[in-house]
Each structure stands twice: as structure tokens, then as C-alpha cells.
Amino acid sequence: MTHQPHIPEHLGQPPAAPQPGYPAPPQPGYQHYSQHPLPYQHPGGPFLPQKPPVSGRRIAAGILGILTSLWAVILAIGTGSVFAPAALIFGLVALSLLTLGIIQIVKSRSRDAGIPLALLGTTAAGMAGALVAAALGLTGGAFVFVALAVFLPVGVLSLLAFLEARASGRNQRHSGGRPR
Secondary structure, eight states, rough: OOOOOOOOOGGOOOOOOOOOOOOOOOOOOOOOOSOOOOOOTTTOBOOOOOOOOOOHHHHHHHHHHHHHHHHHHHHHHHHHTOHHHHHHHHHHHHHHHHHHHHHHHHHHTTOOOHHHHHHHHHHHHHHHHHHHHHTTTTSSHHHHHHHHHHHHHHHHHHHHHHHHEEEHHHHHHHHHHOOO
16 A cells, blocks of 8 residues: 555646736745845836845945044144144045045945045055154154054955955956946
8 A cells, every 4th residue: 555645635726717807816836936036026117126235344434434534633633733734634534534434335335446445545545644743753653553543444444345346346247247
């Protein structure tokens, strides 16, 4: 005696014919499995493009860029009374960090490598300015240590965001898509 598996009654019957003007009823027992969810399709229109995921590195670099801009303002005020060009350098670094930090957060879904690269360059200018101010004897070693400790995390996160954007751009080019 062989054991036959139990087949539900609705699986052995032919599907019901759809009524005119109505979509076909879902087939019981049939499920569509896929690795990726299908993009949303408007009932009468084409597929809407899916947005790329938000980059946590970009958001972190943007927030730290904004916070570091406040520190650069303090550096500008601190060195301004002794050496006006250093105050100008730190003032420009502060303005650039603030602007680029905001843009970095707003364009966190973008895969463009320009903003992280500009933020990295601005951070490097801030670190170089702190080293030059110390070399000219305008500040002490503690000032340089604190300045590098403040600028370094923004630089590292900007570098990681740049590398992520660059790798994403390569993947888009190889798949035939356009980098966003």
C-alpha cells in the first residue's frame, strides 16, 4: 500500500474564467517568489524608478562637516587676533565645511563622487591650515592636536563616501546604467 500525498481540492480544478471588465482572481496555491521586490507600478503607467539607498557614510560625513565648521569658526576667531591670514583661511574652511556638509546630507542618495571629494579637500585644507599656524608659532601643539582630532574623522568619512561613490559609479557603468 503506497501513501498518496493529500492534494487540496482547489488545486486540482481548472481556474475560474475572469468576468469581462474585471481582473482575473488570484490563483490559490500560487505564490510568486523573487529575491528582489518588484518596483511599484502605477495602475496606468510605467514602472517608477527606484531611488538608491541612503548612504550612512554620506550622512555621517555631512553632520560631522557641519559640526567641524563650528570648530573652524572657533579656530578663525582664535587665530584672527594674532594673524589675519590664518583667520581668513579658517573662515573659508568653516564656510566651505558648512555648505558642503549641508549639500552632503541633502544629496545622501546621490552616487556622485564630487561632494565627498570637495569635503575631503576642505578638510585637508583645514588640517594643513592648523599645521601651518603651528609652524609659524601662532599656536601650540595642543591646538594642532585638537584641530587634527576634529578634522580627521570628517576626512576619513569623506574618503569612505568618495570610495563608495566611485565604486557605485563603476558598477553603474558596467551594468549599462547612468550614475546619479
